[in-house]
Amino acid sequence: MSPSQYQGYPMSSVEPIWSIDRVLPSDLDKGHAVIEELMAALESAGWEGRDVFHIQMAIEEAVVNAIEHGNKRDPSKDFHIVFKVARELAELTVTDQGEGFDHRHLKDPTEDDHLDQPRGRGVMLIRELMSEACYNEKGNSVWMLKRRSPAEEEG
């Protein structure tokens, strides 16, 4: 599948220092390998501390969700990752080939009845840790943005 066959959110107009646009098979090892690449690029661009942690957490959730829930680990299905890093912004879109999900009516994992459930926190973490995040209508593509924290707030 070529990237042009995927539809995600329009990316911002910020000129990136580094970017990646890649289609990968539904393989967790390959997913984690590309995340390592993204994190190295972030740190090379001068990002550090809590921001890096937040971005890594959100990327992990998005990629694992795409592979495990979106594509159901089907080796015949791919996921598309687009990542741009600028000095003050990092932007990510992850799109899978699954049927999507109803992201508007998720159970709240922080409610007392759900606290001891071992799943269901990924979408919430993406929304809480990134500056902005949203899913497309179908629910098979997530876009997220992180604005770099002022220096005095880090660490």
Next chain:
Amino acid sequence: MATYRRITLTENGGVTVVRFIDKKIVDSGTIEQLGDELKALVETDKRNMILLNFEGVEFMSSAALNKLISLNSKVKGAAGRLKLCTLRSEILEVFKLTRLDRVFDIRKTEEDALAAFKL
């Protein structure tokens, strides 16, 4: 006794203190193996007073959190006690965001946590 490759164990006053070998608990294979080892602590080795010391752990994904939740259920089922300590501030933040700080007894240091077992 079970074999442990992702964790190390020490005993302190009847409490099994668990430390993690991996600085980043994110790889799916690592997480699955870690989950199996934590489960074996309770089911195979019958430990039910467990302290998870996260010193040195820099990152853990929500899949790893899920394994901790499963461990908590097992320890409770065995009428045991589970505490966590020495969480990096960013990881503690995730526990607070997810309200898992209400599920787990989290202490700042190993000393604090061990003292809490005596209460």
